[in-house]
Amino acid sequence: MFATAIIVLREVLEAAMVVGLVMVAARGLRGRGLWIGSGVAAGLIGAGIVAAFAGSIASAAQGMGQEIFNASILFVAVGMLGWHNVWMARHGAELASKIRAVGRDIVAGVRPQYLLASVVGLAVLREGSEVVLFLYGIAIAQQDQAPAMWAGAFIGLALGSGMGLLLYLGLLRLAARHLFAVTGWLIALLAAGMAAQGAGFLVQADFLPSLGQPLWDTSAWLSLQSLLGRVLQALVGYLDRPAGIQVLFYVLTLGVILILGRLYGPVPARPSAQPPLRRGKLQAAK
Amino acid sequence: MNVNRLRLGVAALLLMSLGAFTAVHAADLPTFQLTAKDGRFTPERVEVPAGQKFKLVVSNEGPGPEEFESRELNREKVIPAGQKAEIILGPLKAGTYGFFGEFHPETAKGQIVAK
Numbered sequence: 001m002f003a004t005a006i007i008v009l010r011e012v013l014e015a016a017m018v019v020g021l022v023m024v025a026a027r028g029l030r031g032r033g034l035w036i037g038s039g040v041a042a043g044l045i046g047a048g049i050v051a052a053f054a055g056s057i058a059s060a061a062q063g064m065g066q067e068i069f070n071a072s073i074l075f076v077a078v079g080m081l082g083w084h085n086v087w088m089a090r091h092g093a094e095l096a097s098k099i100r101a102v103g104r105d106i107v108a109g110v111r112p113q114y115l116l117a118s119v120v121g122l123a124v125l126r127e128g129s130e131v132v133l134f135l136y137g138i139a140i141a142q143q144d145q146a147p148a149m150w151a152g153a154f155i156g157l158a159l160g161s162g163m164g165l166l167l168y169l170g171l172l173r174l175a176a177r178h179l180f181a182v183t184g185w186l187i188a189l190l191a192a193g194m195a196a197q198g199a200g201f202l203v204q205a206d207f208l209p210s211l212g213q214p215l216w217d218t219s220a221w222l223s224l225q226s227l228l229g230r231v232l233q234a235l236v237g238y239l240d241r242p243a244g245i246q247v248l249f250y251v252l253t254l255g256v257i258l259i260l261g262r263l264y265g266p267v268p269a270r271p272s273a274q275p276p277l278r279r280g281k282l283q284a285a286k
Numbered sequence: 287m288n289v290n291r292l293r294l295g296v297a298a299l300l301l302m303s304l305g306a307f308t309a310v311h312a313a314d315l316p317t318f319q320l321t322a323k324d325g326r327f328t329p330e331r332v333e334v335p336a337g338q339k340f341k342l343v344v345s346n347e348g349p350g351p352e353e354f355e356s357r358e359l360n361r362e363k364v365i366p367a368g369q370k371a372e373i374i375l376g377p378l379k380a381g382t383y384g385f386f387g388e389f390h391p392e393t394a395k396g397q398i399v400a401k
Contacts, residue, residue, distance in 0.1 A: 003391055055369055138350070204362075241358065
């Protein structure tokens with residue numbers, strides 16, 4: 001039961017970290033619970049489908065289908081996270097002041113919610129498909145330990161989700177005043193970590209050279225087997241034995257997102273002597 | 287917004303279409319067999335040449351799926367029951383590298399010894 005709990009916890013943790021972070025990033029946007037909840041639900045359905053088709057996916061692309069699939073999902077998520085950050089760079093300040101002015105969640109338009117919900121859906125799909133396959137393995141194994149394993153799986157799920165919740169609450173409490181800046185950084189790091197992971201799958205598929213495996217080995221100091229190691233892996237992409245090219249992808253992705261954030265900076269405010277009159281209905285940001 | 291979506295789609299397509307190149311790469315690598323069955327790997331020790339790329343073919347005879355994973359080798363792959371998976375590794379420095387089956391971590395363990 002313990003071993004099962006750990007296995008499920010590891011997979012759920014990755015998705016839960018993404019959900020927690022995204023919920024923070026979407027703070028102040030009306031209906032974010034519905035958007036992100038839908039992302040989770042879609043991800044779960046997708047996870048079931050992917051698990052069902054695991055065989056066909058794996059044997060595609062000369063047996064490297066699973067790696068290509070995982071890498072593609074990760075890179076699409078990277079694109080969406082980067083896009084979200086660019087959007088926030090442009091509209092974030094405007095959004096923050098509107099939220100403060102109104103004092104409750106505002107309607108900010110579809111785009112940021114859509115991006116974040118998609119990222120959540122993709123994360124849940126990726127991790128969820130492994131959990132589904134693992135649980136399927138338990139189900140058909142017909143062991144007498146099955147009930148204990150199901151209990152372990154449930155515990156792992158609960159613990160993982162709980163940690164996502166802790167992240168959410170912790171970030172809100174700790175970052176408070178600088179929430180937009182902090183989440184901007186965390187999203188950039190999340191994207192960089194996903195890019196590194198994607199690169200890892202491409203190395204596994206023999207599409208990319210490893211450029212040193214490993215580039216460093218910090219497993220003695222902070223192993224990915226440890227809980228903290230896993231949390232850092234999920235949040236900022238920490239790897240204890242990365243391939244050189246994974247580090248390269250990480251740095252490049254971070255750099256590109258930060259540069260794009262600067263390039264697309266905030267829309268300059270129109271100079272005007274008087275503050276705009278408050279009307280009954282605020283305009284939605286695009 | 288449409289341009290960005292187009293870019294994402296092209297990037298994803300490019301990645302997937304690169305699949306053609308794998309066959310050329312993997313065709314002539316030394317190949318080693320590993321079998322996953324009933325939550326165990328056979329053999330539990332695989333000797334491979336150091337300093338060159340090689341291929342590990344893992345057959346999962348079931349029951350149920352298994353995930354071949356190695357932290358030292360930075361590899362993880364889910365293998366549904368009844369399937370074989372190819373995992374390309376190396377070049378490795380001489381040494382011992384552990385691997386395990388993540389779905390049966392207590393019993394499915396082994397080592398790759400590079401000489």
